[in-house]
Amino acid sequence: MTELREKNVVRANIIQSDITSHLTAEEIQEIDTELSHVPYKSGAAIDALKIVQSKRGWISDESLRAIAHHLEMSAEDLEGVATFYNLIYRQPVGEKVILLCDSVSCWICGADTIKEKILAKLGIDYGETTHDNRYTLIPVPCLGACDRAPVMMVGDDLHRNIDDKIIDSVFGDLNEDNDSNESRLNSGVKNSSVKNSNSNSEEGQS
Ligand code: FES
Secondary structure: OHHHHHHHHHHHHHHHHHHHHOOOHHHHHHHHHHHOOOOOHHHHHHHHHHHHHHHHOOOOHHHHHHHHHHOOOOHHHHHHHHHHOOOOOOOOOOOEEEEEEOOHHHHHOOHHHHHHHHHHHHOOOOOEEOOOOOEEEEEEOOOOOHHHOOOEEEOOEEEOOOOHHHHHHHHHHHHHHHHHHHHHHHOOOOOOEOOOOOOOOOOOOO
16 A cells, blocks of 8 residues: 555656656746746746747647646646637647737728738638748737727737738738639638647647
8 A cells, every 4th residue: 555655656756747847947937037926826827828838839738737737726727827818829820920900990990801811812711820831810809009900910010000012011922822822712721720729739849
């Protein structure tokens, strides 16, 4: 009985060390800096997710479990935070994420038309990544620039008063792919969808 208990303790320690070692020293250091600013560990949940996502591009199940362990939270509770916050990606995304505002001011100023043009240009729908892995398109609520609607972010760049010229200047180099994009759209071929999921893996992690 004692021997069995000792084996279980050893096994639990190995599992815990495997989980913890999934985070890099740099990630742990940055998360710990955030922890020093909050009264309880779970208060740093979003910042911890953002830190790991900034290094890896997205939050895999392994990353989620490692962060939860470090914050002394259950993976389920942290999953709830990650799912609620729509800028935490639970599947791999492209090199740049396009955040297209679909709130009321942008909608009144033609966001639907802009959306259709971007969809045609990239050959993807909301939640999908281009076949060359350059862009993932995600709808978001107000980006805080309503007086310059319609608005989108591409990577770190905010684009206001979006029109055909801006779409062409941002995605102009994709013109050569237009025909193949449209035929892929018409044939119903879709790229991998970025939706919160519990069944992803570390595959594709940079
Ligand atoms: S409604 Fe689009 S930026 Fe505010």
